[in-house]
Amino acid sequence: MTRWDFIKEGDIIDVVAPGYPVQLPEVDGARDFLLKWKLQPRIPKNIIKPHFLHAHEDEMRFAFLKAAIESKDSNVIWCLRGGYGSNRLLPMLAKLKKPKQPKLLIGISDITSLHTFFAQEWGWSTLHAPLLDRLGRGQVSAKHEKELHRILFGPDKGIEFKKLKPLNAQARNIKVLKSSIVGGNLSVLQTTLGTPWQIQAKNRFLFLEDAGERGYRIDKMLEHMRQTGVFKQCHGLILGDFIGGNEPGTNTNNFKKVFKRWSDDLDIPVFQGLEAGHDVIQRPVPLNTSCVLQQQNGKVLLSIDSGGRG
Known part of the structure; x- marks a missing residue:
């Protein structure tokens, strides 16, 4: 970096x-x-x-x-x-x-x-x-x-996230994993697929968030990523905020079911709860820097280097 x-x-x-x-x-x-x-x-x-x-x-x-x-x-x-x-x-x-x-x-x-x-x-x-x-x-x-x-x-050389929750066994089995984070908005990342700038998540965590997308569209975009190989050797998914996207005529969405489906289907760790995206709280997430994810007694700590110097 x-x-x-x-x-x-x-x-x-x-x-x-x-x-x-x-x-x-x-x-x-x-x-x-x-x-x-x-x-x-x-x-x-x-x-x-x-x-x-x-x-x-x-x-x-x-x-x-x-x-x-x-x-x-x-x-x-x-x-x-x-x-x-x-x-x-x-x-x-x-x-x-x-x-x-x-x-x-x-x-x-x-x-x-x-x-x-x-x-x-x-x-x-x-x-x-x-x-x-x-x-x-x-x-x-x-x-x-x-x-x-x-x-x-610069007083802070990095940022910590303490509210992540593991959604599958692969995530729960992690003790310490050093990596880096790429990603951002899911629907925008989908537009990179098949282009020279397709998102590369090999040996990295892939952070995803979105707003206003219904459950079936989120599922469709994740399936597109799977079919183009984005998840191969990915260190894991880290889900940020997904807001809006209620089903027609209801005040509910299908996000929980969609994310359970994917946490069950994928052979990589899936975590949820990063406080970043389009919601009220938009904490900064350094991208393409070093990070460490640690887990002990059911508590997850994600520490990300800010990428700054000086």
């Missing part, structure tokens, strides 16, 4: 919108949030342009992202919003030479496409963490905002 530099007060933060647009007040909110942290937000003046799907035309979204990647005076690329659109930029990214200076990419949801590309093509460590539109609207609790700040600025 390639380490990123801890943030310092006064650092420039390059802001990009590779997927859906936001409203102008949300751009202002993102700027205010970064200023509150005593950082220098660099937001292109025309970052948002009316478009029927995205924050801007593909070429302009890529141009803003390329400028952020190649800027020599910043170390962080923070995404405004997820939505849809990042995967359309991958063929253009593939034409770039690997940058000499690694950057820290921050975002969730649609940004999973970029996390996967940067990890697999350039060896970067990235951070699955709240988007700027959410932070700018004050939708992250003070407790979790502080946790994110400590990871980015």
